[in-house]
Amino acid sequence: MEIPQSISDWMAESMARRESLLSPRATMNADYLRRSGRRPEEPVIRPPFFRDADRIVHSKAYSRYVDKTQVFYLVENDHITHRVLHVQLVSKIGRTIGRALNLNEDLIEAIALGHDIGHVPYGHLGEEILDELCTEHGIGGFRHNVQSVRFLDTVEDRDLTVQVLDGILCHNGEVHDRSLTVEGEAHWDSFAEKLQRIEAGGDALPLTAEGCVVRIADSISYLGRDLADALEVEVIGDEDLADFPENCMALFGITGRGAFGDINRTVLDVLIRDIIANSYDADCIAFSAEASACVAAFKDFNMQHIYGNGRLIANREKIRFMFRYLFDRILEDIGEERRDSPVYEDLIDAPWASRGYIAAAAPAELVRDFIAGMTDRYFEQAFRRSILPVRVRSRYRAGGALP
Template sequence: MDLYPEILAEIRDRQAAVEQTHSPHATRNAEAVRKKASPKRPEEPVIRPPFYRDNDRILHSRAYTRYIDKTQVFFLIDNDHITHRVLHVQLVSKIGRTIGRALGLNEDLIEAIALGHDIGHTPFGHKGEACLDAICRREGIGAFRHNLQSVRFLDVIEDLDLTLQTLDGILCHDGERFVRRLAPAEPITAPAFAAKCERIGSGAEEPVLPSTMEGCVVRAADVIGYLGRDLQDAIEVGLIDRDDEDLAAICRKTLGTDDERAINWTVIDTLIKDLVNESFGKGEIAFSEAAAEGVKKMQQFSIDRIYNNPRLTSQQEKIERMFSTLFDHFSADLEEGKTGSLIYTDYLDSTWVSGDYLDTAGEGDKVRDFIAGMTDRYFFETFQAITLPERVKGTYRRE
């Protein structure tokens, strides 16, 4: 069904008026580029502009659905009040859109990048990523990086045909590497994007920067989104004491508060306002020197007291063995053509997996992608299923 002409005209006029209020540094909807133009997916920019359409495609993907049981920081702990990956991406989206609205940027593009940016995370978060990276290097299939894996899930495996601007922002989000000032890199083209993917897949350590202001915003919003929330969660699970003197000193100097109940929202409020003040009307996204120094101190505190805390890392060797066991098991199943294996029934035989991917991906790639896409629960249950013998209840007689 088509819109009535008079309604269509009024919506177009409204959209044109909104775009006139955008910053000259914003990405325009007319600049959206897809690698292919599919006649089955005609663009309808009136109700759903191109980056808005990217949002819908990500939200309806299988990879997005699996966010629901993906670790943010804390795994193997039962607590319903800590952050999981699905909440983190929503926080990043909200923070990013708040910044984008203040700076006059394209909020639809910011939201699409934010919602997709962590889809490539493995079970057990960054600890799981380190395990899978070591295996991939051992197997000669390149480095494993969750940002590149996000692109694989969305652009290759499910073949959502997202815009290059959205894919570029997802690929370059890398909030773990804090940069005080971010200016867009070279304009995004298909060859430039492919070159970025190649650099990341080769394990290169130099930073790969976004090509849009919106991508720069999400990279900054990612830092803001996890910085205070990880501290709040660490207090919730008892990894940090409420009256920790070191944390209180950092918060007083950086945020003007030592109230642990206010750490997260004070981080968000303080850093958003600082970033807007430093970035307004400019072609870059930047924090002030004072805020950047505070961010670095809070990051280092989190590394020392949370991420590398022995209580959080004590299970690492077991998790490494679990990853190796699953990788070797499913590699053998592929080699032997065991079509009843979970890698076939739950992954490769699924209707949502692209035929081009099935035709071109190597066996190691398929195993890597299957494991990377697992939720924490599915990973754990799969490991149990392939390593523990099944008990029979009462009788071998089965119908």
């Protein structure tokens, strides 16, 4: 059904009024840039960055967020954070900051929803192991932000804007920055240069203020949440909390053990307010010196007491064996053209995979992308399928005929 012209005109005027209130630092919808330009735009109902968020949500890679580890792999608890919840939290935090700073919320949402699509099974441990395997097989290292771009821009060819892809590429929640300023220009040569730099092990900042907001939102989104989850699954206890940084205790107003029960809400409230206060009418997205020092100390605490906790990494070598075995087995399946291998059904012959990508990718690159796209559960199923013998079904069994 066509929208009457009078309604269309009213919507266009309303959008123009909203955009007129945006900060001079905001990215305007009219400035979007797609590589192909082959799909028609209808900016009145679905502006370009809003459309990008839809394209990400409807990608196959996005649907696999649902069973990807955030931190606590192999833990049976429905209340802890999985990757799909993490990206929603980053989007919410980013849009809260962006709304206060009069930035483009559609662009923030699209970047946030797509930023972790490249994460592999078993979180950062899986990324570390896959990085080793990719290097050994001569296809460079592995970085999940590059893989996020690869899934959306190459494997599925979602034809996203350079502003969204740049924000996804340039997120780096593991690095702490007190202040972020925009870097680069909105064209594909600048994007290619950043991609090459990051693939080589470097870093790059986003070309938009919205990308900077997502990067800083990602940086704070998991601090209190990971600590709350660690307490939930009893990975840490009171003896660990005794080492919680004093500057964090002061900034967040923590006076005793009971205050940690609401740590995530407190952390986000304090840090979001701090970012807004220090970024308003500034040429950067930044923390205050006090909050920046607190975030750095908080990350160090989580690294020591949570991410490196012996209970969490107890299965490290078993998981390493699983990755190595599965990588070699799938590579062999491709070399022998075993069409019954899951890599054919779920990637090479899949109708949603770009034919140009499939034709151009080397076998080891196909293996990398297949494993990186797996959920934790699918990874375990694929491993069992490849290593366990298949039972032969017979018409008869001991004691008589099968019913």
